[in-house]
Amino acid sequence: xxxxxxxxxxxxxxxxxxxxxxxxxxxxxxxxxxxxxxxxxxxxxxxxxxxxxxxxxxxxxxxxxxxxxxxxxxxxxxxxxxxxxxxxxxxxxxxxxxxxxxxxxxxxxxxxxxxxxxxx
Numbered sequence: 051x052x053x054x055x056x057x058x059x060x061x062x063x064x065x066x067x068x069x070x071x072x073x074x075x076x077x078x079x080x081x082x083x084x085x086x087x088x089x090x091x092x093x094x095x096x097x098x099x100x101x102x103x104x105x106x107x108x109x110x111x112x113x114x115x116x117x118x119x120x121x122x123x124x125x126x127x128x129x130x131x132x133x134x135x136x137x138x139x140x141x142x143x144x145x146x147x148x149x150x151x152x153x154x155x156x157x158x159x160x161x162x163x164x165x166x167x168x169x170x
Contacts, residue, residue, distance in 0.1 A: 119143070121166075123151040128167050 088108075095101040105114065119141060126137045127148070134148040155163070 120151060123148055124155060124166060125169075127152055127155055128163060 092101065092104065095104055109117070122141060123137060123143070126132060126140075127134075132140070134145055134152065138145045138148045
């Protein structure tokens with residue numbers, strides 16, 4: 051393949067990459083819209099039991115356990131009484147999992163942190 055062939059091939063690859071990128075942007079927007087719809091549905095639940103039944107519908111037992119573990123990790127991080135290593139050891143998880151929770155807390159609003167701390 052000559053230089054012009056390589057150039058044409060490169061342009062075609064770039065065009066295809068743009069199409070794929072645009073497709074992923076569309077999918078991300080669709081996922082975001084679906085997430086917003088799910089959150090709206092959650093806010094319409096009138097009781098703890100209804101909310102629990104809704105989450106049972108959407109989350110497997112393992113996913114519910116993962117959410118509960120993440121909640122426990124965030125609670126411990128907010129308490130600030132133990133190191134990340136101690137928290138990781140207590141829950142039997144990697145330090146990376148604790149760090150992800152810590153990083154997420156950095157962007158959480160004071161209102162959210164206060165709401166979580168309220169249940170400690």
